[in-house]
Amino acid sequence: MNVLITEYLRVNLDTENYECRRCGKVLVSARENYKRGLLVYDRDPREIHKPLLDTSKYERTYSPNPQWCRILEYYCPQCGTMMEVEYVPPGHPPLHDIELDIEALKLQWKDRPEVKEAPVGPPPPRRGHEHHGHKH
Amino acid sequence: MNEPLNKKALPKEEQAVLDRFLADNRLFLGPDPEIMRNHSLAPRTADEDAILKKGLDVHQVHHIRGLINAALSEAFQMVNQMGAAPGAKWGDLVTGIYTNSGDLAMIAPHGIIAFAACCFYPVKFIIKYWVNDPTVGVKDGDGFIHNDARYGGIHNTDQSMMMPLFYKGELICWLSSTIHEGENGACEPGGMPAAAESKYDEGIKMSPFKVVENFQIKRDLLTFLQNSVRDPKLQLEDMKVKLHAVMRLRERIVAILDQYGRDALVGTLRSHLEDVETEMRRRIRELPDGTTRVNAFMDSSLRENCIQKISLAITVKGDRMLMDFRGSAPQFLNRAVNTNIASFKAALCTGLLQNIWPDLPHTMAVLSPIEIISDRNSILDAEGEMPQAMSLMPLFKACVIWTIPMNKLNYSLPHRYSAVIAQQYDQAATFIYGGLTQHGDVTGNFCADINGMGQGARSDADGEHSVSPVFGFMADSGEHEINEEDTPIIRLGAQRLAKDRIGFGKYRGGMGYEQIATMRDSALWGFMTGCEGSLFSSAQGLFGGYSCPAYQLCKIKGINVFEVLRDHPKLIQEFDMIRLMNEQPIPGGKYTSQDMGMTFELCQEGEIYMICQGSGGGYGDVLERDPELVMKDLREDLMSHDIARDIYKVVYDEKTLLVDEQATQELRQAYRRERIARGKPFDAFCKEWVKPEPPAHLPYFGSWENSKEIYASTAGQRIKMDADKLQGAFMLNPKDLRITELESQVMSLRGQLEDCNKTRKPS
Numbered sequence A: 001m002n003v004l005i006t007e008y009l010r011v012n013l014d015t016e017n018y019e020c021r022r023c024g025k026v027l028v029s030a031r032e033n034y035k036r037g038l039l040v041y042d043r044d045p046r047e048i049h050k051p052l053l054d055t056s057k058y059e060r061t062y063s064p065n066p067q068w069c070r071i072l073e074y075y076c077p078q079c080g081t082m083m084e085v086e087y088v089p090p091g092h093p094p095l096h097d098i099e100l101d102i103e104a105l106k107l108q109w110k111d112r113p114e115v116k117e118a119p120v121g122p123p124p125p126r127r128g129h130e131h132h133g134h135k136h
Numbered sequence B: 001m002n003e004p005l006n007k008k009a010l011p012k013e014e015q016a017v018l019d020r021f022l023a024d025n026r027l028f029l030g031p032d033p034e035i036m037r038n039h040s041l042a043p044r045t046a047d048e049d050a051i052l053k054k055g056l057d058v059h060q061v062h063h064i065r066g067l068i069n070a071a072l073s074e075a076f077q078m079v080n081q082m083g084a085a086p087g088a089k090w091g092d093l094v095t096g097i098y099t100n101s102g103d104l105a106m107i108a109p110h111g112i113i114a115f116a117a118c119c120f121y122p123v124k125f126i127i128k129y130w131v132n133d134p135t136v137g138v139k140d141g142d143g144f145i146h147n148d149a150r151y152g153g154i155h156n157t158d159q160s161m162m163m164p165l166f167y168k169g170e171l172i173c174w175l176s177s178t179i180h181e182g183e184n185g186a187c188e189p190g191g192m193p194a195a196a197e198s199k200y201d202e203g204i205k206m207s208p209f210k211v212v213e214n215f216q217i218k219r220d221l222l223t224f225l226q227n228s229v230r231d232p233k234l235q236l237e238d239m240k241v242k243l244h245a246v247m248r249l250r251e252r253i254v255a256i257l258d259q260y261g262r263d264a265l266v267g268t269l270r271s272h273l274e275d276v277e278t279e280m281r282r283r284i285r286e287l288p289d290g291t292t293r294v295n296a297f298m299d300s301s302l303r304e305n306c307i308q309k310i311s312l313a314i315t316v317k318g319d320r321m322l323m324d325f326r327g328s329a330p331q332f333l334n335r336a337v338n339t340n341i342a343s344f345k346a347a348l349c350t351g352l353l354q355n356i357w358p359d360l361p362h363t364m365a366v367l368s369p370i371e372i373i374s375d376r377n378s379i380l381d382a383e384g385e386m387p388q389a390m391s392l393m394p395l396f397k398a399c400v401i402w403t404i405p406m407n408k409l410n411y412s413l414p415h416r417y418s419a420v421i422a423q424q425y426d427q428a429a430t431f432i433y434g435g436l437t438q439h440g441d442v443t444g445n446f447c448a449d450i451n452g453m454g455q456g457a458r459s460d461a462d463g464e465h466s467v468s469p470v471f472g473f474m475a476d477s478g479e480h481e482i483n484e485e486d487t488p489i490i491r492l493g494a495q496r497l498a499k500d501r502i503g504f505g506k507y508r509g510g511m512g513y514e515q516i517a518t519m520r521d522s523a524l525w526g527f528m529t530g531c532e533g534s535l536f537s538s539a540q541g542l543f544g545g546y547s548c549p550a551y552q553l554c555k556i557k558g559i560n561v562f563e564v565l566r567d568h569p570k571l572i573q574e575f576d577m578i579r580l581m582n583e584q585p586i587p588g589g590k591y592t593s594q595d596m597g598m599t600f601e602l603c604q605e606g607e608i609y610m611i612c613q614g615s616g617g618g619y620g621d622v623l624e625r626d627p628e629l630v631m632k633d634l635r636e637d638l639m640s641h642d643i644a645r646d647i648y649k650v651v652y653d654e655k656t657l658l659v660d661e662q663a664t665q666e667l668r669q670a671y672r673r674e675r676i677a678r679g680k681p682f683d684a685f686c687k688e689w690v691k692p693e694p695p696a697h698l699p700y701f702g703s704w705e706n707s708k709e710i711y712a713s714t715a716g717q718r719i720k721m722d723a724d725k726l727q728g729a730f731m732l733n734p735k736d737l738r739i740t741e742l743e744s745q746v747m748s749l750r751g752q753l754e755d756c757n758k759t760r761k762p763s
Helices: A102-109 B012-024 B046-054 B058-082 B086-090 B111-130 B217-226 B232-260 B262-286 B341-356 B391-400 B403-410 B480-486 B563-568 B577-583 B625-636 B643-649 B661-678 B682-689 B734-759
Strands: A002-004 A009-012 A019-021 A025-030 A039-043 A070-075 A082-089 A099-100 B091-099 B106-108 B143-146 B159-167 B172-180 B209-213 B288-302 B305-317 B320-323 B370-373 B427-435 B443-446 B489-497 B513-519 B525-530 B553-557 B590-594 B597-602 B606-614 B701-704 B709-713 B717-724
Touching: A002 B111, A009 B577, A025 B606, A039 B403, A039 B661, A039 B682, A070 B661, A082 B288, A099 A102, A102 B288, B046 B262, B058 B086, B058 B106, B058 B172, B058 B232, B058 B262, B086 B172, B086 B443, B086 B480, B091 B111, B091 B232, B106 B111, B106 B262, B111 B143, B111 B159, B111 B172, B111 B217, B111 B341, B143 B232, B159 B232, B172 B262, B172 B661, B209 B217, B217 B232, B232 B262, B305 B403, B341 B370, B341 B391, B341 B403, B427 B606, B480 B489, B513 B577, B553 B577, B625 B643
Parallel strands: B305 B701, B320 B370
Antiparallel strands: A002 A009, A009 A019, A019 A025, A039 A070, A070 A082, A099 B288, B091 B106, B091 B172, B143 B159, B143 B209, B159 B172, B288 B305, B305 B320, B427 B443, B427 B525, B489 B513, B513 B606, B525 B597, B553 B590, B553 B606, B701 B709, B709 B717
């Protein structure tokens, strides 16, 4: 049985491995950091958040400063899906962001039916803009 | 305070006498750690226990809860309609009801959660110190005021009115109303001085004290308060508004007491809290056991750029949840971006109820079962004399920091209580202002645009544009016409979505809007802005979605736009920040792009200041974005063609916006192959990438690899501290640093000139 962990990651409880939800690639043991099963690329943030102001006139142009901020992009090694991104100062250790207790997970899902598609929750609460006697 | 070295143990009786003497003669009743460090519900009182054990009619409880909600809502509307503060007009306010132990039981449905969640600290202070104090006491008709965040509060701009409710001579519960008032007599106008270097620069500091007797404001104290702020009219009006809203709330609650009896009300308030706590534990139990983590990097102290890390690990085991913030940046001794832990928890409460489980009743009980750990003297658990006037910076992070680790915990659940959502933009991107109005009044406050933050993308939809602030889904972005009537600020551009400034993803973040402002008809006026995120993106994406970009403050100084437009009506085609900055249409103007954190500076008539609200984080891989959604963004002029092609890899006709699906699919597939070719296996990547400590060029505050070692720069020197022995960092004055830098340049140039003169041959 699979347990969905993120948009792109699942845990196969039978094999105890992390797998890619897009292509089924077995990534790494679910007891490890899933990032160990992925490819990483150090991206200059100016390539994604492109300068909008003329760089010959201004130093600050809406791009993050590459001396302060880098984007780590994590890809599935089989299908190339970008499963995670992490914005960090240069040289900062990547975060071990998901560390699940697999024994507890197995116990928890023992009586739950498998979920194949992640449910969509209700939208966050909102209150409309009101003025001059009308709302929108 | 240190113990004296020669301290000897006293005999028991003498010690008791000494303890009693000290208790009766405390020099100063400062913020009480016993109150400020405890966010859990008080134990049931004997009275509550007896009522609950007797059993309550659940239908009646439900009915009474509805009546209280209606009463809180009515009082909220009164403040909203009558309040003079700009914040009151847009919904930056709340009304609340507390048990007689001071626990926050219920909040007005549209009220700012954090305001009420903060009030429970001063209510508990009043109960502990003033109820039995013969010089103060608490009677029917009394009202207490408070604004100092060290006694509970977000920051000192927020003023509360708290009132005990007596029924047949017995204190039954407490009621409150809070507004973000703005002006508070600080060293900069508007109430949020980033220039504050100590708590004494933050303006008036009200510990909880009695300002109302027999339902009337005491004029002598009111005069003192009016004399302490730049806007005495505002101080008077809103104290009256809050008092009368609380009095109306009191009438409604008394009516409930008359109809259903005191046991029904006391039982309802307590059972409401306990039920919420029980439901919280049930929801925590549903989550998988384990730990998820997130880091946030703030890039400015609002006086200089520096990285401050906020580190969070959420651990779930059974029905226990632990939030561990250890490893975060240390507090600053002389910068305003600290917060105390009580305020931080109130913001966490807001974030949980806004982003994770918004269907739960709005009460502090949601946080009660969660254990929160922090390093003392860190930026989010600051203590002592440090300023915290711009506590918004870490507090806004607290509002959004849940989204990533909680979605990684709850994504597996078979059902959802709310949408899976990326981080909302989390900067106070608004103009704070002060000076003389066109009517000759002194004022200081801020604009409603703070409430126009873009929402994060969801797992099934793009984020909403400029929807609300991180601290209140219900708050509005106001009316510029009202602002222009009251202040000399003129909007040259407003509510225009900031094109190309997007948190990209399968679903993109909701975008923020541009704010272009100037001033006319004032002899003295100025602006400040209080945002970070100019070097390092602030709102983070989720599951492969990108964060928002960096944002700047742009200015055109040395011009008068009114004269320019009078003389050349067609010179400026449109008030668009990017075009104005790149095309520089106004001759003679000094165009600058700088950090979004700017301390107060004077604005001459017709000079232009430009900022924008930001985008929420994106959700998912950009290559999975439906090409039709990309075309929709182009049709709505939210994005340029080069970005559509380069980021989303869509092949289409620019004129017709018709997508070539086959070519798009092939392009995206080729790009996936490029990713695989350029990516490195994680372990090999880390060997090259990870450095043992922060780069020398970065002023870095917080842990690096080991959460028990904290880096900081103090007085210009990098230091490393044990996390359990943190010292505040002392920052040098940026102007002094600049003077030193320029002096050294002058020395060097002078030397070069002398060398030049020596070698120069006489003609």
